[in-house]
Amino acid sequence: MPQIITEENLRKLIDLLVKEAKLVVGPKQSGTTVLYQPLATGSDLNLETLPRRSSKELFFPLCEDILTFRKEGGVVKVSDVDRSRFPETVLIGAPPCDAGSPSILDAVFSWDYHDQFYLERRRKSTIIGIACTKGDDACFCTAVGLAPDAQQGSDLFLTPIKGGGFACSAVTEKGESLAAAHAGLFSAAPAAEPVEFPQQDAEKLDLVKIKRWLERHFEDPLWETVSDICIGCGACAFICPACHCFDINDEGSADNGARRKHWDACGFSKFTNHASGHNPREVQNKRYRNRIMHKFKYYDDKFGKTLCTGCGRCIRACPVGIDIAEILGTINGKED
Numbered sequence: 001m002p003q004i005i006t007e008e009n010l011r012k013l014i015d016l017l018v019k020e021a022k023l024v025v026g027p028k029q030s031g032t033t034v035l036y037q038p039l040a041t042g043s044d045l046n047l048e049t050l051p052r053r054s055s056k057e058l059f060f061p062l063c064e065d066i067l068t069f070r071k072e073g074g075v076v077k078v079s080d081v082d083r084s085r086f087p088e089t090v091l092i093g094a095p096p097c098d099a100g101s102p103s104i105l106d107a108v109f110s111w112d113y114h115d116q117f118y119l120e121r122r123r124k125s126t127i128i129g130i131a132c133t134k135g136d137d138a139c140f141c142t143a144v145g146l147a148p149d150a151q152q153g154s155d156l157f158l159t160p161i162k163g164g165g166f167a168c169s170a171v172t173e174k175g176e177s178l179a180a181a182h183a184g185l186f187s188a189a190p191a192a193e194p195v196e197f198p199q200q201d202a203e204k205l206d207l208v209k210i211k212r213w214l215e216r217h218f219e220d221p222l223w224e225t226v227s228d229i230c231i232g233c234g235a236c237a238f239i240c241p242a243c244h245c246f247d248i249n250d251e252g253s254a255d256n257g258a259r260r261k262h263w264d265a266c267g268f269s270k271f272t273n274h275a276s277g278h279n280p281r282e283v284q285n286k287r288y289r290n291r292i293m294h295k296f297k298y299y300d301d302k303f304g305k306t307l308c309t310g311c312g313r314c315i316r317a318c319p320v321g322i323d324i325a326e327i328l329g330t331i332n333g334k335e336d
């Protein structure tokens with residue numbers, strides 16, 4: 001029989017997880033916006049607004065040390081970061097466009113090189129996803145194969161039900177054991193009826209057809225038409241749950257410092273700048289073309305997945321109004 005959890009008990013669950021010394025991260029009001037942040041108590045959880053930034057930074061922080069170095073008596077000592085100290089983490093309140101992204105990113109972070117920073121955080125994380133009732137007209141998850149009630153990537157999945165509270169499904173063993181450990185907060189629900197989900201205007205995209213068009217139109221006037229106005233700010237990549245490029249720099253002084261991973265973005269003009277000064281993507285439309293190619297062709301070629309969850313964040317954030325859903329719709333409507 002399905003289980004339900006009341007909103008009050010969901011907040012109690014957060015309190016209990018915090019008491020168990022877990023890092024609990026969820027949507028929280030931060031100034032004028034809502035962001036994924038550590039929750040100190042259940043009352044911090046804000047399920048009214050979609051977080052402005054994605055939850056990827058829980059697994060893949062904007063900046064992190066991968067080693068530190070210090071010169072002592074003429075000898076440079078290098079220290080690894082102690083990854084065993086990464087905390088057991090629960091991500092709660094992530095809609096499908098966020099909860100679904102780590103299962104897409106796992107492929108690249110465990111491919112030829114196994115990124116133990118990302119993978120250790122993944123191992124120690126449980127994701128409590130929630131069906132989305134807050135979509136707006138930038139959302140297009142249904143056009144890329146997800147849905148407001150898609151459980152992909154969640155360990156435990158909550159669906160708001162009529163009359164309040166949530167129907168709860170255990171999607172994985174991790175989710176099952178988290179629910180079992182707090183069984184007193186759940187009750188049986190013989191007839192829980194889900195609330196209605198917002199309809200999305202976005203037309204269903206034929207991702208196979210789009211990929212075929214991309215394969216044949218690396219050079220095409222479309223790229224100039226849609227992306228010459230891009231100013232290369234990188235907001236679309238930083239805010240995206242699926243973008244994952246990073247750079248590695250040594251910072252500090254010759255005596256003391258750290259080797260750090262920082263997010264990078266293919267929209268930046270220096271992203272492909274060679275040491276020689278040559279830049280194979282010397283104009284902005286070539287950089288934007290790479291963004292589309294990577295998400296809808298290259299990643300699928302390599303891993304059989306689309307690198308976009310249709311969250312709409314890049315559409316909301318772009319300062320010059322570039323709309324990825326509109327561009328995909330244009331490609332979708334083209335002849336091969």
Ligand code: SF4
Pocket residue numbers: 236239240241242243295307308309310311312313314315324
């Ligand atoms: S490309 Fe845009 S719509 Fe797709 S997942 Fe990234 S931010 Fe969201």
Ligand code: SF4
Pocket residue numbers: 229230231232233234235236237267288317318319320321322
């Ligand atoms: S947010 Fe818009 S202007 Fe900025 S890099 Fe992305 S597409 Fe270009």
